[in-house]
Amino acid sequence: MQADGETVKIYHGGELVSSHNRLDGSYQSSIDKSHYWGLFKPAAPSRAPADDVQVRDLAVYQSLVEGGVQ
Secondary structure (H helix, E strand, O other), X not given: OEEOOOEEEEEEOOEEEEEEEOOOOOOOOOOOHXXXXXXXXXXOOOOOOOOOOOOOOXXXXXXXXXXXXX
């Protein structure tokens, strides 16, 4: 790691892997969204649920309420 009055640079194996503007104060963070590119797959588009429900005449339900199907 190298830091000067304006920049913080992070190295790995001698290669620069990150560079951020130095933040004033304590407990601050700097996030560069480009560091996350390629880490996550885009979500698959959602599909509408299939219409696989049984359609019945309302009289069937009425007969169940009144004591069952005869």
